[in-house]
Amino acid sequence: MYALVYISKANQPFEPSTLHALADQANRRNRLLSITGFLTYKKGQFLQYLEGKEKAVDNLMNTIQNDPRHTVVKIINLPDQPQRYLSEWHMRYLSVSDLGAVSLDDLLVDTLNKLDTDIYSKEKVLEILRRILVRFSRYFEDKPTSFFPPL
Template identity: 30%
Template structure:
């Protein structure tokens, strides 16, 4: 098993329905490849974790890097793992809400990030995603 986490910046042209399409396709593709993951959005910035067999994760990451809906793709973690941090999510998504935004899949400023994530996930991942989601 392997975990890869990267960050990127959304293209200016990326719209809300584009994100919904990305999530739908990702969930379907990940289910077929036995991948799990978590996508976090904070304004125009993204952080995503992918977990699964190393070759599958790296194949998906190669496709992600060439996707023109975002730029500045930078891998921050790539490591062998014994156990998944996101075992039940083919692709879960949370976004930091802005003053006018609303969504059923939103992490609001006052929500506890660790309450939304797997309580058994490694503390360093919890810290990493917590910091990312709290950035201003």
Template identity: 40%
Template sequence: MKSIVYISKACQQFSQEDLNRLAQKAMEKNGQLDVTGFLSLHDDRFIQYIEGDENTVEALFQTIRLDERHKVIKTLSKPLANGRNFPKWRMKHISSSVYRELSVETFILKQLEMMQDCTMDGPAWHEMIWQGIDILADKADTIN
């Protein structure tokens, strides 16, 4: 099992309807692939987390990377030793308001952006990103 989290910059405007449609298509595809995770858009930055079989996740991410609607800026990956973090989320679309309530999205985005800007990087910063994912995973059952 493997997980990937990435931040990307949108290359076009996304309405709420566009996001809902994108998340719905991802849920359908991820159901077929047995991949789980979440997607969010904050301003013009996407954050997406996917997890599942290592080869499947790698192949899916290569497809995501080629999508012209966004440009991937920073990516982190990690083996999943203890199973999935989000087993019930085929592709949960998480609104910014949920993240604000949990104080997680801004934390994760800022860390990834600092790494992309080369102002901060390295194992300690990577661990902070994964801690943010762990916080979200701990709250997953309470998020609608």
């Protein structure tokens, strides 16, 4: 199964109702194209994951790149995957609160357990781990180091 993820910068403001309408429209179109995925938006930036037949996804990505409402900043083609991960999500909008519901510790453990060193070089694995650690350190830098009072 072919998949990609892209990041884009919004060229106009997007309200939650607009984002849901956009996802509904994409859901109907993607169902016809047999494409699945999700869309999220935070601080003027989109992240979208798409999976399906390569030609269909590439054609859709060309259409997306020509949409004047945003500018695609980065596209990452993912290694072929054995199956669809989001078989029921022709397009689902995930809000910031939806993403927050995903447990970071579970995601970290799952990522580390499944990181295939046959696909990714040791350097790439270390880079991914470094990014995770930087994200943790930034998040916790202004938070107390302990919930227990000093002895």
